Amino acid sequence: MNAGRSSEANNVKHRMSVQRTSGRELVVTRTINAAPQIVFEAWINAELFQRWWVPKSFALELLSCELDVRVGGAYRLVFRHPGDPEPMAFHGRYLEVRPPSRLVWTNEETGSAGQVTTVTFEERNGRTQLVVHDLYSSTEALDEAISSGSISWNDDTFDQLDELLASATPSK
Amino acid sequence: MAAGEPDRPDVEAMRALLLQTADTSATVNHMVQYTAARLDASFAALSDATRRGVLAQLACADASITDLADKFRMTLTGMKKHVGVLERAGLVSTQKVGRVRTCRLGPRRLEAEVMWMERYRQLWDARFERLDQVIEELKRKERVDERRKKQ
Numbered sequence: 412m413n414a415g416r417s418s419e420a421n422n423v424k425h426r427m428s429v430q431r432t433s434g435r436e437l438v439v440t441r442t443i444n445a446a447p448q449i450v451f452e453a454w455i456n457a458e459l460f461q462r463w464w465v466p467k468s469f470a471l472e473l474l475s476c477e478l479d480v481r482v483g484g485a486y487r488l489v490f491r492h493p494g495d496p497e498p499m500a501f502h503g504r505y506l507e508v509r510p511p512s513r514l515v516w517t518n519e520e521t522g523s524a525g526q527v528t529t530v531t532f533e534e535r536n537g538r539t540q541l542v543v544h545d546l547y548s549s550t551e552a553l554d555e556a557i558s559s560g561s562i563s564w565n566d567d568t569f570d571q572l573d574e575l576l577a578s579a580t581p582s583k
Numbered sequence: 584m585a586a587g588e589p590d591r592p593d594v595e596a597m598r599a600l601l602l603q604t605a606d607t608s609a610t611v612n613h614m615v616q617y618t619a620a621r622l623d624a625s626f627a628a629l630s631d632a633t634r635r636g637v638l639a640q641l642a643c644a645d646a647s648i649t650d651l652a653d654k655f656r657m658t659l660t661g662m663k664k665h666v667g668v669l670e671r672a673g674l675v676s677t678q679k680v681g682r683v684r685t686c687r688l689g690p691r692r693l694e695a696e697v698m699w700m701e702r703y704r705q706l707w708d709a710r711f712e713r714l715d716q717v718i719e720e721l722k723r724k725e726r727v728d729e730r731r732k733k734q
Binding site: 429445 | 700
């Protein structure tokens with residue numbers, strides 16, 4: 412009996428775009444309502460970073476987060492998934508650190524496709540245009556990341572599909 | 584079996600759409616709706632636990648209908664029906680060699696990409712929502728600090 416208005420509340424959102432701009436590149440763009448100096452801080456300060464990087468809805472528990480934000484410095488995030496007995500770590504190194512406009516890091520955990528992540532922070536009328544690029548070594552590497560990440564036909568996948576369809580079905 | 588053939592142009596169109604779209608939330612919605620229509624047949628096929636089990640099984644290795652019937656403790660006729668539904672949705676393809684019909688995962692892999700992209704989008708959407716909150720706090724703190732400096 413909860414018909415109507417539920418989705419309207421969500422419409423007042425910042426524009427976000429997600430694109431596969433080429434065979435080996437994913438680009439996410441979003442505007443943040445603050446100057447780059449402030450936004451950049453939320454990406455390099457571990458205490459702030461861990462508050463938003465791991466969404467609650469993804470059922471991952473962040474056990475630790477260390478960011479040594481300087482060129483050549485390492486980062487390491489350790490997570491636990493309720494379904495997995497072993498915690499998993501995401502780690503890599505910073506290739507570029509240019510406050511407050513650019514951050515580049517590698518993704519070196521085993522099983523990762525070794526993509527390089529570039530984040531740019533561009534000032535636009537007092538706000539920040541944030542662009543996150545994930546560049547894979549090849550089209551095959553990105554295709555592989557996609558198929559290995561989602562073709563596990565488990566219940567989660569179907570729940571996900573359920574939600575996707577529910578949210579996409581136009582109300583009649 | 585022309586009806587069971589996957590229609591390539593549609594798949595190509597969807598890939599093109601995936602590559603180009605998604606500039607605004609409106610186009611994302613459009614993509615999702617388009618995808619949803621396309622996913623409908625698959626979804627019906629997947630609404631059944633046995634059929635999902637069959638897919639999981641075929642993800643590990645190809646199997647004959649007899650193998651599958653044994654595995655899921657069903658009659659051959661029952662399993663044929665399930666495989667038929669999966670085949671029409673493009674999720675499974677079958678090939679008869681001699682007297683054995685072998686089943687393998689079908690050509691509708693692209694949906695994995697759509698779902699993966701949707702999940703990726705949800706991940707970033709959720710992150711940015713939290714980031715907005717963190718940023719608002721930082722701004723508030725900065726304003727307080729500035730006021731203190733002035734005093």
